[in-house]
Amino acid sequence: MDNAQGLTWRKQASGIWSAKLGSPPELNPLSVTGMKPKLTALERMNTAELPFSLEEIETERTSGGWMLRIPLTQHEQVYGFGLQFMKMNHRGRTRYLRVNSDPKQDTGESHAPVPFYVTDRGYGLLINTARIVTVHCGSTVRRGERSEGEARDRNSDSHWKATPDSGKIEILLPMEGAEIVLFAGETMLDVVRRYNLFSGGGTLPPRWGLGFWHRVPTGYDSSDVIREALEFRERGIPCDVIGLEPGWHSKSYPVTFDWSPERFPNPAEFMKTMEKMGFRVNLWEHPYVSPEAEGYEDVAGLSGNYSVWGGAAPDYSLPEVQDWYSGLHERKHADIGIAGYKLDECDGSELTGHSWMFPAHARFPSGYDGEQMRQLYGLLLQQLTSGLFRRRNRRTYGLVRASNAGAAPLPYVLYSDLYDHRQFVRALCNSSFSGLLWTPEVRSAANAEDWVRRMQTVCFSPLAMLNAWGDGTKPWSYPEAEPIVRRYIKLRMRLIPYLYSVFAQYDAEGTPPFLAMPLIPDRGPARRKNTEGRGGTVPDTAEGAYGRSGGDLWDDQYMIGGSLLVAPMFAGETSRKVYLPEGVWYGLETGERWTGGQAIHIQASLDRIPVFVRDGAVLPLMPALPAVPRAGERVPLDIYHFGESPGRFLLYEDDGETFDYEQGDCAWRTLEVRKRDDGTFAGSVSGHPDPKASGYESFRWHFAQTRLTMDD
Amino acid sequence: MDNAQGLTWRKQASGIWSAKLGSPPELNPLSVTGMKPKLTALERMNTAELPFSLEEIETERTSGGWMLRIPLTQHEQVYGFGLQFMKMNHRGRTRYLRVNSDPKQDTGESHAPVPFYVTDRGYGLLINTARIVTVHCGSTVRRGERSEGEARDRNSDSHWKATPDSGKIEILLPMEGAEIVLFAGETMLDVVRRYNLFSGGGTLPPRWGLGFWHRVPTGYDSSDVIREALEFRERGIPCDVIGLEPGWHSKSYPVTFDWSPERFPNPAEFMKTMEKMGFRVNLWEHPYVSPEAEGYEDVAGLSGNYSVWGGAAPDYSLPEVQDWYSGLHERKHADIGIAGYKLDECDGSELTGHSWMFPAHARFPSGYDGEQMRQLYGLLLQQLTSGLFRRRNRRTYGLVRASNAGAAPLPYVLYSDLYDHRQFVRALCNSSFSGLLWTPEVRSAANAEDWVRRMQTVCFSPLAMLNAWGDGTKPWSYPEAEPIVRRYIKLRMRLIPYLYSVFAQYDAEGTPPFLAMPLIPDRGPARRKNTEGRGGTVPDTAEGAYGRSGGDLWDDQYMIGGSLLVAPMFAGETSRKVYLPEGVWYGLETGERWTGGQAIHIQASLDRIPVFVRDGAVLPLMPALPAVPRAGERVPLDIYHFGESPGRFLLYEDDGETFDYEQGDCAWRTLEVRKRDDGTFAGSVSGHPDPKASGYESFRWHFAQTRLTMDD
Structure with missing residues (x-):
């Protein structure tokens, strides 16, 4: 049963290592998609090392399959596992990653339970297998290991909690084994980008x-x-x-x-x-x-x-x-x-x-x-x-x-x-x-x-x-x-x-177009360094903005690209709290100015969904046509620049319908807003449009805005 | 993978056969309880045969373990699997029998998921294993088998249903195998009694x-x-x-x-x-x-x-x-x-x-x-x-x-x-x-x-x-x-x-003291023979009393022993439907007379829980003492006879506290109500009290009652 086995790790790309445990079958998720890692984009990323040495990963044969044991630090937070409805941070949970149409309990089962996680210590791990994987995200404590002996008394101790402090993530792999892939990153976002680029890059929809x-x-x-x-x-x-x-x-x-x-x-x-x-x-x-x-x-x-x-x-x-x-x-x-x-x-x-x-x-x-x-x-x-x-x-x-x-x-x-x-x-x-x-x-x-x-x-x-x-x-x-x-x-x-350009970056750089808050770089007071990690940031779950009762790491708001933060309202509510990352923000439709790095309390009548724009954001907008332009059709572009800081945006153009962009039939143009010495702003558009693109016939600039002023 | 294997069946007692598949480990539920089957009581039961031949049971090796395939007829209903909250009849469901403290979904998981089921075709099956078993209760259909080709069109066919007509119960056993035990019975109640007696008989509480x-x-x-x-x-x-x-x-x-x-x-x-x-x-x-x-x-x-x-x-x-x-x-x-x-x-x-x-x-x-x-x-x-x-x-x-x-x-x-x-x-x-x-x-x-x-x-x-x-x-x-x-x-x-005597029959005969309705012998119009079965009765789920919408086989009422039927009320309700098995019934506290073999609609104010007594029932009642008598203490007994028919009840007595009853220190006394030629009733108590029993110092008879007349 104990038959521990050394894993042989191969470097797949900068910051990506893989190893095989057992004799995994040929059919697995990556064999099905058949995509090639985007090696050029991966090479362009900052180098990164894993936060632990590969020798610290233990393997063990159990009666049910192979077990993989990964170091877990005290405050480390665990995200991912694909489509999950009940929790964002899986620390302390056991995830049973079975495809299941009825994800009504917090078991890990879901329509799309991906055996990939990322932690704020700065790494991610993928089990590339077609079988069900169980991941104990710090929900298990082996006797004699770190937290052993921290027994408390629920009778009288208000600090007693059901979930233990564990020093390991334990992953139960199928009997036949599986491929394991590790991803490093200076930030969680970088880890996720590596995972996406390794998968072949994000999709660019028509x-x-x-x-x-x-x-x-x-x-x-x-x-x-x-x-x-x-x-x-x-x-x-x-x-x-x-x-x-x-x-x-x-x-x-x-x-x-x-x-x-x-x-x-x-x-x-x-x-x-x-x-x-x-x-x-x-x-x-x-x-x-x-x-x-x-x-x-x-x-x-x-x-x-x-x-x-x-x-x-x-x-x-x-x-x-x-x-x-x-x-x-x-x-x-x-x-x-x-x-x-x-x-x-x-x-x-x-x-x-x-x-x-x-x-x-x-x-x-x-x-x-x-x-x-x-x-x-x-x-x-x-x-x-x-x-x-x-x-x-x-x-x-x-x-x-x-x-x-x-x-x-x-x-x-x-x-x-x-x-x-x-x-x-x-x-x-x-x-x-x-x-x-x-x-x-x-x-x-x-x-x-x-x-x-x-x-x-x-x-x-x-x-x-x-x-x-x-x-x-x-x-x-x-x-x-x-x-x-x-x-x-x-x-x-x-x-x-804006959306199309943000998706193009998903394809090119692996950056998700829609982002959960823990992926957003932020050194505001509501976050602190993971003291045992190296470079990742971690929300403080015990106090401060992240500690609001009943909440879970701002899992009710998200960003679209780097400029827009969306905080949906739910029926029955007229106000809510929103965490704004550090910097200055504007209400997209209200023009209210907010200082980030903190949670704010906002009112929102039924006719408004709270959306916030970063100071310095450059948002390209087109007319509200009955349908999007076909390939080659050109429309005027309104470029909204927000607030007091200069800014830039990478505008992506192609025909919008074919794969010709993969052969270079596309254009990345920089929309740049500079601040003149007199405090006024000037805008420029770099590069040339792609001739086949359904691009833009004109550029109208709106500088130093605090809200969208277009007609409703 | 296909490596089918013949099972060698051994007769364990009349109507009970067992076989081993694979090489099961020594630790299993029956090894833990360590109880001996009650062979004498088993021998006293009617003989019974299985509704299919043992050769019809198929085994197969799969990638996940052993598979057992049992014939399933078209209208066969499947009950059991231990403590289940969501369903009574498991036909068409897949049961994953894992011990789990959060049985909030209808998966089969529960605090006490017993790998035993009984069907109305007149047999029961136990997998005696310490491992998790998955039972497909007609939720799987192999291509080429009975129901193949019954494809319907949900677009237009109102008979379309998600659950298929399957011809097999399929059971996934652990890789190492397990013991399988089959129980026959003329009725489902007999099957359950065999299972209980094979387990060592029911408990007799103090x-x-x-x-x-x-x-x-x-x-x-x-x-x-x-x-x-x-x-x-x-x-x-x-x-x-x-x-x-x-x-x-x-x-x-x-x-x-x-x-x-x-x-x-x-x-x-x-x-x-x-x-x-x-x-x-x-x-x-x-x-x-x-x-x-x-x-x-x-x-x-x-x-x-x-x-x-x-x-x-x-x-x-x-x-x-x-x-x-x-x-x-x-x-x-x-x-x-x-x-x-x-x-x-x-x-x-x-x-x-x-x-x-x-x-x-x-x-x-x-x-x-x-x-x-x-x-x-x-x-x-x-x-x-x-x-x-x-x-x-x-x-x-x-x-x-x-x-x-x-x-x-x-x-x-x-x-x-x-x-x-x-x-x-x-x-x-x-x-x-x-x-x-x-x-x-x-x-x-x-x-x-x-x-x-x-x-x-x-x-x-x-x-x-x-x-x-x-x-x-x-x-x-x-x-x-x-x-x-x-x-x-x-x-x-x-x-x-009454309760204590009913529990004593659980111990002696394996008859559950509390019984779900499908265990009650009944040939009323609301039930019909399972046309493909042999002797079991089956509720008609498609029409009649058992077809009420949203209901499930009268899983909201039950019997205590053979005489009392309890139909709890739930907050918010002032009336409910109750199915009364064939015969005449009386409201225990209301005295209302009802004809059974049908569903009735009753009103119940908050001060009453609807409880019904069979015509001819003989209910022994003792005073409402602050606590039950200790061993040797004797109390007077009031014997209530209900209705128009003669009747009898087996009154059990022992010291109420020790195991001396197992050595014969107990008494079964028959409380018998006969009808005289003039239409009046006479009562008799057979046998002698056990000298150590906390028995009864006097017997007061109340004949032909329609309700309990004792003081509140």
Whole structure:
């Protein structure tokens, strides 16, 4: 049992080391995405060393598999593990990283439980495995180790706490072993950037993906869809993507992948109409194949030995299955202009009334089992569908309900059947630690206030979407709230030059476009150095701004790029606390000036979501068009400079739709605001536009602003 | 992987067969309890065969362990799996049977997840293992098997459902294998009786255990306890047991097992006072040993290699540890008259703020690991503490928060930190399928109505207890409700001759004292034969009485013995539906006459819990004394006969405190009511009282009653 084994570490790039424990199988998250690390970008980063020596990592054989033991210091905080709804800092918790559609308890299970974490001591660790991993984040204490003997008395000791002080993170790896990858970084952000670049860099969505999305109700036919799309134009509400939900298929549980002849008798004609109206179309589907699907007979033999909803669960790791799936999707969808997919139900559930998924003991023709396939199903489908568009030199952007490690380069955003607004914001924050994107999609609301608060949040998220599949809501469903909702959907459209540039940095530098607060460099009084760490900053959980009762490390606010801080409001609230990192900040719409490095208390009426802009920020904004410009279309740019300090912004341009940017067909232009000796400001734009880009025909500068002065 | 293996089945007793798969380790639930099957009682049962041939059971090696596949018919219902809060019928679910303190989702995890189920086709199956077992109760469908090809279309088919029609129960056993035991039975009740008798028969609590229990608040000292106990006597509220909570120990998290010198300076004196006042004392404790406990140095070396709350987690499977624990408990507790324990925290949790338990990969000196120890910890402690009293020839009755298979003979009742009243009733029902007992303990309440409804329920449960450890509530905490609460605590006391006899049948015949409705023989119109089964009855879930929307097989009502049916009310309700099995029934307190074999709708004001008595029932009741009689004390008996039919009841008597009944020092006397030719009734008592019994000095007959007419 004790059979400890030395790990042989190989340096993969500056600040990245890997080792293999046991004899891991060939199928794993990184083998599925098949991406190459972005070595050039990695080389450009600051060098960094691990905060401990590699010899301090212990391994041990246990009855259940391999155990890995990593040093953990006293105040060290642990973040990551993919999409997590309940906690941001996992210190003291045990995380059971199983793909599961019902993440209603704080176990670590989730739609996208990534076996990657980062700590504020300045390192990250990835277990590259298709199996379920259990991580004890300081929730275990071995007898005879550091904290042994700190027994307290709950009878009388007010300092007694259930969670022990542990000196180790313990990770239970599968019996067959796995690859372990370590990432160093001077800051947590650098660690996360290394992880993202090692995964192949972050995704750069097509520009239309950053517009507004609307999913129509289940059972709609083509004329229902066209009528509803038209209403967006008539009401002056921007919208780029219409999503079709169950009902467009001839059969949906299991699926045929083919159009319903009753509801969509002429899909090509339907798509032409949608394109003329300026809409992209996204199709809902799931992985389980109806016996009535084209090619079912062949694919059934290439499927797992358990059915789901009476359909086959294909072995999507097999090239033959991939060819069948891609061929069908190309002929039926991509050839007529479908822009992407919503990949549903690929996570699985065992709960009441929804016990569906092949079991862990299912066997697949590739030799892998149900546990491995379930952990990777979402990743396999993302890879397969995005590859389909890549071969046509078109970018896609879509939705997926399951993911895993290495997903940063995949153009997919996670969602869930859960619907707690606070959890949705926490999930958005947490996703930034592990190369994931999350949409706090709006479906319905308890009342107009809840509706507005949710719509405001989603407009400041990776995918701004109303998903009306079940409720049939529209942006104008609450007439009294329609003006507010329209204003924020328009503001979303205006922000696209900023958002798109921020995503381009995700691709190029690995910097998450949306960032949880612990990733933000800050030396304000509310933070202090991790005394045992080296360079990471750590919030003080015991007192000060981070100690507010019931809170958890400001998991209800986040940043978009380096300039915008979003602090969503929740129904029932008229005020909230916001932590502003050091420096000076302005209310984006209120113009109020705030000094950062502290928590502030703000009021916010229903017509405002609190968004803050850094002093010196340079925000490029475009007009609130009905839809984003197509490749080559040019629009005027308004450049807002905020506050008293000079500043700069790297504006990214390309055609917004293809992969030509990878061959250099793109431009990074610096928007620079200098302060003249007389105290006035001057702006300049460096470089030249990319000729194919859907770029900007003019630049209008607005210096020293304290709020957005554009029309509502 | 496919390496199927023939099982070699051995007949263990009439209607019981066992086989071993793989090479199971020696430690398992049945090895821990160490009980001998009650062969004589088993031989007295009707013979029964399995509803399928043993050859139909398939085994298969999978990547995760061994798989067992059992035939499942189309309408077969699956019950059991120990303490379950969310569901009664597990058909279509996947049960992950891990011991877990946070059973808030319907996964199968629970304080006492027993790997035993029974189906209405007339058989039961036990996996006798210390490892976590996963059971797919018809939630998996292999391609090519029965239901393959039944794909439906959720778009348009209202019959679409998420849960498939499966032809197999699939059970994932641990890699090392396990013993499998099959039980046949003409009815589900017979299957459960076989399981209980095979486990060693049901527990017979000391008679005082069936009285009222009160647990005092944490931190109380000896005079606080005495004062509170006295108040019960002063207010005329019966009470037999006072439970001490955290605070009586010198240290409690981890524990010393020794008295606090501040709060209990003279435990022996305290115990004498309590005894004089007629109270038994029960001590709260948990398994994790404080470094300040006597003998810690020795026991630490015999413990798992992980600490819990800074204390040692002893290997309670080792004789040396058992000796140390027993010795300490005898000297400190049993020698001065402590009557039993509440064994807390032996289940473990990974959730927020309560991440405590040795990990699954912990190693114990016996060679077993953390997974095995966690699954068995509750069982080990039950066995250890009950053995301690058995050696003194005294019965105990206590509380435990974790259990497993084979627990029927152990004198322990389960409880939880959960507090949903409906779930508490469902848990009481579900426990009856797997040899467990559960108390819907009362702690606090949202309001007086909730308080009364919970107090009424607990008075008709295996352990009638107010657990005021955290809230400091008393039976008189809601003054307006005190008369109602007093009346039901008194009724509980009156019912003890009935309850005690019903428990004696649990011991002798394996018949659960509290029974879920599917265990009740009934051929009423609301039930029909399982068309593919042989003799079992099955509720019709699609229509009729069992089809009420939102309901689940009458999991909110239960029977006590063969005569009483309890249908608790929940706060906010003034009426409810009750299913009455075939025959005639009377409202115990209302006298209303009902025809069974159907669901009825009843009204119930706050001062009444709906309890129904069968026509012909013979209920023995004793006076509502302050505490149950001690051994040898004799009280008068009132025998209530209900309705129009003759009837009989087996009255059990013994000393109520020792194990002498096992040597024949007990009496089974038949209370018989005959109908004379003139239509009047006559009663007789067969046999002689046991000379040592705390029996009955007189018998007063009340014939043809329709309600209880005793004073409130």
